[in-house]
Amino acid sequence: MKPHLKSLEAEAIAIFREAAGAFARPVMMFSIGKDSTVLLHLAAKAFAPAKIPFPLLHIDTTWKFREMIAFRSRVAKTYGVDILVHTNQEGLANGINPIDSGAALHTHVMKTLALKQALDHYQFDAAIGGARRDEEKSRAKERIFSFRSAGHVWDPRKQRPELWDVYNTRLHTGESVRVFPLSNWTEIDIWDYVEAESIEVVPLYFSALRPVVRRSGTWIMVDDGRLPLEADETPQMKNVRFRTLGCYPLSGAIESEAKSVNDILEEMRGSRYSERQGRLIDGDGTGSMEAKKREGYF
C-alpha cells in the first residue's frame, strides 16, 4: 500500500476507536456508496477480530437505485453487521418525492429530517459518516469531531479547536457530534484504497449499458417505472457510470467506458469536473451545502 494511504488508514482507524471509547451511543451512517463502503471496511479492520461495537444506520428515502438496496443486504452479510434502516414515514405519507416535491424539499424531508428523527429516536450521541473535506467548500472547513448543539445544529463560526489527535469529546445531554474518519481522503484515495484492499462496491460505479434520459445536462437513469417520461422522451441505452450515488432521479450519470477501478482512476485523472457535479441537490444556490449542514444534513 502507498505510504500516504497507509497513514490515512491509520488515522481513520484511530478516529473510529476514539469514537467508540468516548461516546455512549455511537452509530455509523451507511449510505451504500463507495465512501460508506470504505468506511465500513475500515471499521471492520479497526475492531478485528472483534465485531464493530456500534450499529450502522441507513436513511432510506425509498428512491435509491435498486442495485444499491441489493448491495446493502449483500454487504451486511459480508461484514456480519446489522444495518438499521429508517424512512421518514410522515414524509412518505405526505407524498414527498424527488420528482413532484423538487430536490430541495425531498432532500430536506426525506434525508435531513429523517436523519434527525432516527438520531433522536435511538438517542445516538455520535454519528460517524464518510464525508471528505475535498468534496465541497464548506466540508473543507469542518472538524474531524464536529460538534452539534441540541437540535443537531452546526455553527461553523464556533467550531471547537482540534489540536493533534487530542479530541475534545465531552458533551452535555442532547448535544452530539458528527465524526468524519475520511476527512483527509480524496476521491482518488478512495479508489486507490478500494483497489488496494479489493473492496466490493456498488456496480453502478462501473460502466454498463443502462437505460437513461437526458435532463438538465446530465444522464438520469430510468431505474423503475416511477420516473415520469416527457412526451418526447424515450430512454436510450448508453454506456454510463456514476461518480456519486443518491436518489436515482437526482443522480446524474456520465458517459464512460470505465469498467474497473484502474479505468476509473485513469478517467478521473483526465477529468476536468468535480465529483459532486452529478448531484442535482447541491445546485440550489451558493452555500447550499453549508445551509443544509447547519440544519443537520450530513
Add this chain to the structure above:
Amino acid sequence: MPVSPSPLPASDRLRFLTCGSVDDGKSTLIGRLLHDCGQVPEDIVEAARRQSPAGATGPGGLDFAYLLDGLEAERQQGITIDVSYRSFMTPRRAFQVADCPGHAQYTRNMATAASNCDVAIILIDARKGLLEQTRRHATLCAMLGIKDIAVAINKMDLMAWSQATFDVIVRDFSSLSDRLGFLSVEAFPTAATLGVNLVTRQGSPDWYVKGTLLDWLERVEVSRKARSQALRLKVQWVARPDQDSRLYLGNLSSGSLRVGDTVQVGHSGQLAQVTSLLVAGVPSHAAQAGDPVAIELSEHVDLTQGDILCGQTPQPDFASQFAADLIWFDATPMTPGRTYILKGASGWVTGSISRLKYRKDLESDRENAASVLGMNEIGLCNLALSKPMLCDPFATHPTTGGFIVVDQVSNETLGAGMIRHSLRRSANLTPVAATIDPSARVARFGHRPLVIWLTGLSGSGKSTIAKLVEASLWAQGVATSMLDGDNLRTGLCRDLGFTDADRVENIRRTAEAAKLLHQSGLVVLCALISPFQRDREMAKSLIGQADFLEVFVDTPLETCITRDPKGLYKKALAGEIPNFTGIGSAYEAPLEPGLHLKTNDASPEALSAIVTNKVLSQIRG
C-alpha cells in the same frame, strides 16, 4: 539557482499551512497555486467566478480566494474564518494544504491547523512588512513544532519588485526565526494574484534567481517528522472478541513494538509481555510508529481506554506538576487557581494553573509578568493536577507532549499546552497519611463530616441562615465549624481583592480550609457569595461530591438592594465599588443545588430548619 530535477521525496503526503496577517493574500495564493497546478475542476472555477465580486482581477473576473472561502459569512465579509483543507497533487508529491485565517480572533483555528502540519508558508505583505500577527503565527508554528518555513513576501508587484524591500523583510524575519529555532527558512518574492513565483517564474525580477514556491513544496524534507523512539501506545478501546481474550486497541504514537516485548502500564508501572499483535486488523510480528495496533498481554493488568502503555526504558515520567507553554483561545481569560479539565496522551485529568510565570509580548519578544492570559495570548505556566499524568516534553515527544484545556462546565476547548518538563516538587512531597482513621472520628463525634456551601448574592441572608443552622446543629450535639466570607477576607484572604482572579483564589483557599476541617470530622458551614459555578464545582470536586451540600440562598437582586444590610449596594450603584456581584459583576445561579431556599417565601428560621433537617438526615442517616 536553477531548478534541479529531484527524485520523488519519500512519499507520504505533505501537509502544510498558510498563515500570516489579514489581507496578506493567503487564500488568493492557495487558490492561485491550485489553479496553476491544474487542480481545480472547471465547474468549481465557474462557481467561484459567479461568486467573485465585481472587479476581481483573475482570469474571466475570478477572485482566487473564492476557490477556498467556503462559508457564507466568509464570502459576505471577504475574510477567512476557519481553516480550509484542500488536497492536490503534482507529479512529484501529494499535498494537503490548510489555509488559515489571519485575524487574531481566529488564532484557535490557525493553531488547529498548525498542530497537524509538517511545514508552513508564512505570508508577508511586502507593503507592510512584519506585523504582530506575522510574529504570532511564526511563534505558534515554532511552539507547535514546525521546523521548516517558506516565507512568501507577497504583493511584490505593488512594490515594483524592489529588491531592497525584499531584503529588509528577509532580514527582519531572520532575526525572528533565529530566536524561534526553525531549522530551514526560505524566502520567495511573490505576486499571488499574478501567479509569479508560485508555480512558474514568469514575471519574476532578474535579481531573484532561485526556484518557485512549488519547487520548495515538492522538495522540502520535513524535519519535524523525527519522533522519539520511546514506546507510547494510547489505549483507545478494549475489545473482548470472546470470553477469554482481551485486546487493547490504539495507535502507536511513537516507538516500535514486537511480539514478546515487555510493556508497562503508564500510571501503575505494572509489567506484561505482548503475546499477540495486529496492525490494522492483520496479525503481525512488529509494528512501527503511527501504526494502528491491537495487542494481547500475558498478564491481567489494570488498563482501560484513556490509559497509556510505555516501554521500560527510559522510564516514563508521570507527575502531577509540570511546566508548559500555553496558548489561550477563549474570550474568558485563563486564571491561575481555577479548575480546568486537561486531556493529553494519558487521558483526562482535572487540574489548575498554579502559576503563570510570564506572558509573551509578541511585539517586543519580551517575557512579561502577568496575572491572567487573555484570548490568543501565549505564556509559560506551572500546572498542578489532581492525579499524575504522563509528562513527555513536547520538543522531544511531539506526538504525546501536547494537551488541551477544557472548561468543566461548558465543555469548550479553552486552550492548548505543550509540556516542557515535569516539576520534581510534587514527587518530593508526599501527603502525610492520617494517623486517626476517619471512621474513628465518625465514632467519636457520632456523625459523618459534611461541607455545607451557602451561595447567593450579598445581602441574600447566607450568614443569617448559616448561623441559625450552626446553632441548631450544635444544640443537637453536632461538631460544627463556620467559614464566613467576610471573616475570611479579614484574615486568611486579606491580600485578595474582588477581580475575577482574586475571587477564584478566595474560593480556592476557603475550599482548602473547609477540606482540612472536613478531614477533622466536622460539619463545616461555608457562607460565601461564590458567584461562579465553575469555582463552586472546584470546591465540590476538592471535598468530594458525597460530602458536599450546595445550598442556594435565592433572594432577588431587588430585595437585596432594598435590604442592603451593609450599605454596599448603595455604594456599588453609585459606582464606588467596582466588580460588585449583581451590579458590576455576574452571579451564576446554581443549576442543580442540593437545596434551593427562596427567602422571599419563608422566614430565615423556617429555611434554616429545612437545612438542619437535611443535614441531620445526611450525617446520621
